[in-house]
Amino acid sequence: SQELEQSPQSLIVQEGKNLTINCTSSKTLYGLYWYKQKYGEGLIFLMMLQKGGEEKSHEKITAKLDEKKQQSSLHITASQPSHAGIYLCGADRTYKYIFGTGTRLKVLA
């Protein structure tokens, strides 16, 4: 099983709708990263959360870290077609780096 599980696996929303993607860790989270990937391309860094309760926003994307639940959520407000892609959470482990399973987002215009 994956150390970082994301839900849902895929999501199709109408433009303008809000959505939330979750990332749950099977181990203690000391920090978490969120990336976006366009299909078949490299990863683009979105934001990093380091402390429990931390919340960061960039444009219409907000991410929160709940250390007690070992979980992070990524929320997109008023989605746009440009938000489409694969969202990946990632975490540092000693001398390696792991990624979640990914959430594929499609936004219908």
Next chain:
Amino acid sequence: ETGVTQSPTHLIKTRGQQVTLRCSSQSGHNTVSWYQQALGQGPQFIFQYYREEENGRGNFPPRFSGLQFPNYSSELNVNALELDDSALYLCASSSSGTAYEQYFGPGTRLTVT
């Protein structure tokens, strides 16, 4: 400041052959990590190089090997290619000796037939 670049973009190889993929790290970065991303999956960590030494390795067999050069660029070599090696290979660079604040290249798409 140049970003992370990878070459080639696409590659087709036959089972049993060997392949070398290349990565140029972002200016000022001394750490390079390599990942394998199969279709529909998240990236899987292969290994990391810090100042020319392997600094961590994921669950990949020894036929996956690498090098980092004095200019911090890196190569990933895969011997005895198998069909399951078909994937997008990503490299990422950072400046800390860890995966903190990694910047990713566009990837090399390897197809093994």
